[in-house]
Amino acid sequence: MNIALLGSGGREHSLCQKIYDSKLSKNIICIPGNAGTSKIAKNIDIDFLNFNKLLKVIKFHKINLVIVGPEEPLVKGVVDFLIKNKIKVFGPNKYAAKLEGSKAFMKSLCKKNKIPTAEFKICRNKKDVNNFLRKNIFPLVVKADGLAAGKGVTICKNKKQVLKVSNEIFKGKFKSSKKLVLEEFLDGEEASYFLLVDKNNFKFFGSAQDHKKVGEKDTGPNTGGMGAYSPAKIITKDMEKKIIKKIVYPTLRVLKQKKKNYTGFLYVGLMIKDSEPYLIEYNVRMGDPECQVILPRLNTDLLRIISFAVKNKLNSVNIKWKKDKCMTIVLCSKGYPGKYKKNVKIKNLARIKLKNSSFIFHAGTKYTDEDILSNGGRVLNITSVGKTFEKIRINIIKIIKKLNWKDGFFRRDIGWRVIQNK
Numbered sequence: 001m002n003i004a005l006l007g008s009g010g011r012e013h014s015l016c017q018k019i020y021d022s023k024l025s026k027n028i029i030c031i032p033g034n035a036g037t038s039k040i041a042k043n044i045d046i047d048f049l050n051f052n053k054l055l056k057v058i059k060f061h062k063i064n065l066v067i068v069g070p071e072e073p074l075v076k077g078v079v080d081f082l083i084k085n086k087i088k089v090f091g092p093n094k095y096a097a098k099l100e101g102s103k104a105f106m107k108s109l110c111k112k113n114k115i116p117t118a119e120f121k122i123c124r125n126k127k128d129v130n131n132f133l134r135k136n137i138f139p140l141v142v143k144a145d146g147l148a149a150g151k152g153v154t155i156c157k158n159k160k161q162v163l164k165v166s167n168e169i170f171k172g173k174f175k176s177s178k179k180l181v182l183e184e185f186l187d188g189e190e191a192s193y194f195l196l197v198d199k200n201n202f203k204f205f206g207s208a209q210d211h212k213k214v215g216e217k218d219t220g221p222n223t224g225g226m227g228a229y230s231p232a233k234i235i236t237k238d239m240e241k242k243i244i245k246k247i248v249y250p251t252l253r254v255l256k257q258k259k260k261n262y263t264g265f266l267y268v269g270l271m272i273k274d275s276e277p278y279l280i281e282y283n284v285r286m287g288d289p290e291c292q293v294i295l296p297r298l299n300t301d302l303l304r305i306i307s308f309a310v311k312n313k314l315n316s317v318n319i320k321w322k323k324d325k326c327m328t329i330v331l332c333s334k335g336y337p338g339k340y341k342k343n344v345k346i347k348n349l350a351r352i353k354l355k356n357s358s359f360i361f362h363a364g365t366k367y368t369d370e371d372i373l374s375n376g377g378r379v380l381n382i383t384s385v386g387k388t389f390e391k392i393r394i395n396i397i398k399i400i401k402k403l404n405w406k407d408g409f410f411r412r413d414i415g416w417r418v419i420q421n422k
Contacts, residue, residue, distance in 0.1 A: 001303065002027045002062055005041070006048045006078070007069025008034050010330075010363035010381040011288035014295045015069060015302075016041050017359070022303035029061055035372045036362025048073055051081045058087055065090065067306065068264075072147060074284050075101035079263075090306050092284045095260040099251070099282035103143045103181040106282055113250040117279045118271075120183035129166050132182045133159055139185040144169050146176025150212070150224035151337065155185060188273030189417070190280070191232045192290050193243055195268070196305060196319075199261040199312040202252065203319055204240070206294035207232040209418070210287060214337060216413045223337045224378055227414030229327040229389055230293040234272050243268060243277045251282070263309060292361050292381045293326040324357075327392045327415055328383040331400060331408045333364070336377035344374045344407045352402055358395065359383040379408060389415045 001024050005016055013036040019025050020040040031054065033043035048054050049072065058066060066082055068074055068091035077094035091097075098105040110117040118141070121132040133140075142165045144152030152174055156162040162182070169180045190212075194205040208230040214220040235243075247268060255262050267283035267290070286294070295302070299320040308317045333340035346365070349372050354360065361383060364376020382399050386392040393415055400410060 001025055001064040001307075003029070003303070004058055004061070004063040004066045005030050005033075005037075005069060006066065006073055008032050009069070009288050009376075010328075010361040010378065011286055011291040012069040013037050013361040013363070014292045014359075014381075014383075015067065015286070017361075018295050018298065018302040019067070022301050024301065024303040024307065027061070029057070029063070031057065034362045034375070035365035035367040036360070038367050048078070049076060051078060054078070055082070055085055055087070058082075064088060065306070065310065067091070069285065071097070071100050071283065071285050074264075075147060088310055090310055091264040092262050092266075093260060095258070096255055096262045097284045100284040101147060102145055102177070103281070104145045104179060106279075107181055107183075109251065109254060110279060113254055115247055115250050115279055116276065118183040118186050120181050122179065123166065123182050124179045125170065126163070126166070129162065129182060133162065136184055141183045141185050142166055142169070143181040143183065144174045144177060145179045145181060146174060148174045148176065151222060153222055186271040186273055186278055186280070188271045188278070189234055191234050191270045191272055192228075192287055193232075193235060193240075193268040193270060194286070194290070194294060195248065195266045196309055196314060197252065197262045197264060197266050198309040198314040199263060201315045202248070202266070203314055203317075205265065205319070206230055206290075206297065206321070207235040208287065208290035208293050209234075209415075210290055211411060211414055214411075216411055217416065221337055223332075225287070225289045225330060226332070226411045227327070227329045228287070228289045228293045229325065229392075229415045229418065230290070230297060231325070233418055239272065239275070239277060243270065247277060247279050263312075288363075289328050289330055289381050292328045292359075292383050296326045296359065296383060296385050297322045297324060322385070324385045324387065325389055325392060326383065326385045327389055327396060328361070328381045329393070329396045329400065329410050329414050330363070330378050331380040331382060331403070331405065331410050332378050333374050333376070334407055334409055340377055341407065342373075342375055346372050346374060346379070346403075346405050348403050348405070352399065354399070357385045358399060360399075374407070379405075390419050393419070
């Protein structure tokens, strides 16, 4: 098969690697891809949000299947557009993608279908905000309604902070929406639960725990993710039953009733409190960096699984996993998630020799004149598979030290909860 993969991050490099390893793949094009994908696929630097231009490239390269990595093209309707033009594509339709594209849509669906989630109010102005503040105690969480590249959520400790953050959103800080969701703060342990879904069935596709905060021991502002590990110990068999019964089934049932069946990866973002799961968010694609720790543990051919899902025959494939654990640490540009420099050379990357159990997935990188340059806030994902999280983390930090990129930084405590409580 000829495959087109949309996206340019660490998630896409890890997906690209699994597609490259598949017996079913012939040619892979990444749109736009990064320095890492350029080694195993053909990068084509076009704007994938220009759907007509995307279609021309897909037809020119005789693509048999399009796999969508990031959320923005899904939310903007790339799946509907490609299906209309008779192109096979893996990902949810525009309506189903609102599960991630609109926090207000997701929370309203929860309320109508008694899906456990934090108490909330959809706010369109300051009056709405003040009404919620009168009835709730701090801390409170302010969430921009639309897509915000992982930076639209703020935990606020007082009224002044809530009003400041809310006002910025109302004034259009995030182009995707000028409304917000204000919700109670749930104090528990976060976990990510993944599914592969087709029209008729869904299958478990791994669990992970991400580290959103920029600083060690989970301090500082939110980021797109500083590292992750898989599997998530907190997702037990009993917990999984609760997640499926109370959260997943009701959600997919609603979409089916509306004849907007879900197909693709579904990321269930959870808060586990008092042994009960609460839905924090849905993502309509694989997580980043969770994808980078789930895929190395996958034993079954990824492209075979996706091919069955696109045919709505997911039940015909048996997904097998390695028993090993996996962790990734994200190497970021200094200054991230604030201002940071781009186009900084990563000198020692070509000299790093990795064992079969370790990987370097590129995120914000580009390839120019034989040099690899940084091209984003999250630059590289150093990933390793092994028996214990503690040993895996030691190994990853050794690789980062060998890399010795002076313009980068990383968190040394990824997996601190699971290592501390082993």
